[in-house]
Structures are given as structure tokens and as C-alpha cells.
């Protein structure tokens with residue numbers, strides 16, 4: 215391998231007249247979590263389907279697990295696992311039977327299959343429910359079973375297409391924990407998600423897919439720096455101190471009633487120090503200081519022109 219689990223260059227895909235992917239480039243280093251974000255219909259699932267060999271690309275130099283996708287799809291298939299919107303779980307049979315079926319598909323011996331199934335069911339907290347039909351499982355349990363089934367084949371790269379959509383917050387956090395554990399074991403995770411918070415929480419790098427291409431790519435922190443809107447809020451209780459600070463910080467927007475000043479800032483140590491130095495020179499001390507940085511929602515809206523995105527709105531306060 216090259217150190218890159220996934221390398222995509224010039225990926226194109228159209229359905230009829232509709233161009234979905236118009237020259238997508240992305241690389242994912244081994245052992246990292248990469249998250250692909252985009253508004254509904256941007257083509258995230260199409261990227262996952264192409265990279266997992268379910269759909270063929272129209273063009274592009276695509277390598278997954280070091281294998282050329284066009285020349286050796288079999289080798290790609292052997293290196294990857296896919297879970298998500300198209301779950302492999304069969305509701306009519308038990309969790310354990312689903313696991314054993316997977317072990318059969320991977321040509322494990324009966325004994326080895328039982329061992330691996332028991333181990334994974336235990337690891338994903340499904341041992342107690344193992345003898346029950348999967349149709350009786352909660353949404354979170356089904357997702358866990360789905361991932362456990364994927365792991366039977368010991369994939370080095372896992373595609374998770376919206377793994378937590380529809381899960382309650384507790385199950386979502388449980389899934390995040392599972393994803394982190396996978397990566398600490400050396401697996402590479404390619405994640406699509408509708409939840410910007412999820413990408414922020416998990417991903418080493420994030421790419422925003424828009425209008426057929428990657429509109430921006432970077433760490434969550436890097437992406438947040440592309441959009442304006444970061445500021446420092448200073449709260450005062452003493453009106454005289456408030457007025458001195460307001461005149462010392464000329465760029466501040468002011469709320470004279472609640473004695474709050476707002477100063478544009480990227481939240482960096484350098485800018486904060488400069489701000490505090492100016493307050494010191496003016497001989498005033500704020501009673502409260504909070505740094506507000508743009509969150510991924512702001513980034514998303516800025517990059518995709520306000521396209522509809524079902525993200526939770528949340529203010530990042532440090």
C-alpha cells in the first residue's frame with residue numbers, strides 16, 4: 215500500500231443527462247476517518263457506491279486499498295466493508311444466524327465462524343440478543359449488528375453511509391465510540407453523514423461535496439476558518455468600564471443595555487492576546503469573555519449557498 219487507503223482523481227459520474235460527479239479528487243490516509251458532507255442529492259452515496267464497486271464510474275483514476283478499482287474490483291471488494299443505508303441484516307433470522315451466514319460467505323470453517331461470531335456479538339453488546347430474530351432489534355442494535363457483520367471479513371477500509379441517521383442521541387454516541395475503536399485498531403473509515411456535528415466529532419478530514427465537486431476540504435478547524443463570523447463577546451457589569459472598553463476597541467459592536475461588546479476575531483491566541491492588551495492599556499477588565507467560532511453549519515451554508523441541510527444548529531462556545 216501507498217499509505218493512502220483511498221485515492222480518487224478526476225471521478226466523474228452522470229445518470230443520463232444529470233451530471234452527479236464532475237471531477238472529484240480526494241485522498242484518505244490509512245487509519246484515519248474521512249467524512250464526506252454534502253446537501254441531499256449531492257452525490258455522497260454515489261461516491262460510496264462507486265468506491266465500494268457497486269456502481270461503475272464514467273471516468274477517474276480510483277484506487278482503494280492500493281488496488282485499481284477498474285482493473286481489480288475483486289481485490290478492492292476483499293479489502294473493504296460497507297454498511298449504511300443498504301443494510302445487509304436479514305430480519306427474519308437471529309443476530310447470531312446473520313453473523314454465521316456472513317462467516318460462511320467469507321469461507322470460514324464452522325468452528326472459526328462460531329468463534330468469530332461469538333466474539334463480535336459480545337464486542338457489540340449483542341450477545342444477550344443473539345438468539346432473537348433481528349427484526350426485534352432496536353435501530354441502534356441493527357446498526358451494531360450490521361457493523362459486526364461487516365467486520366467478519368476483517369476489512370481494512372470501511373464505508374459507513376450515514377451510520378447514525380435515525381438513531382437516538384445515546385445510540386449515536388455509542389456508534390461514535392465504535393467508529394473510534396475501529397480506527398484505533400488501524401481501520402480506515404470513510405463516512406458520509408447528514409450531521410455536521412458528527413463529522414466535527416469524528417473526522418480527521420472533512421470534504422464538502424457540492425455541484426459535482428469538492429467545494430472545500432480540510433480538518434474541521436481549517437474549514438471553520440474559511441467562514442467569517444468568529445467573534446469575542448465581552449460582558450461588563452460596570453457601565454463606566456463598558457464605555458472605556460467600547461472606545462478602546464473601535465471595531466466593537468455594542469449592546470448598551472446589557473453592557474456587551476462584540477469584537478470580530480478568529481479566536482486565535484494572537485488575536486486574543488492583542489485584544490486583552492488593549493483592554494489592559496485602557497485599564498478595564500471585562501466580567502466575562504467568551505470566544506465564538508463559526509461551526510460546521512456556518513461553513514456548510516457558506517459553501518453550498520444555503521442549500522437545504524438537515525443539520526442541527528449549534529453555537530460553538532469556547
Ligand SMILES: Nc1ncnc2c1ncn2[C@@H]1O[C@H](COP(=O)(O)OP(=O)(O)OP(=O)(O)O)[C@@H](O)[C@H]1O
Nearest residue numbers: 229232234252253254255256257258259260261408
Ligand atoms: N440509479 C440512479 N439513476 C438516476 N439517478 C440517480 C441514481 N442514483 C442516484 N441518482 C441521482 O444522483 C444524485 C445523487 O444521489 P446520491 O444518492 O448519491 O446523493 P446523496 O448525496 O447521497 O444524497 P442523500 O443525502 O439524499 O442521500 C441525485 O440527484 C439522485 O437523484
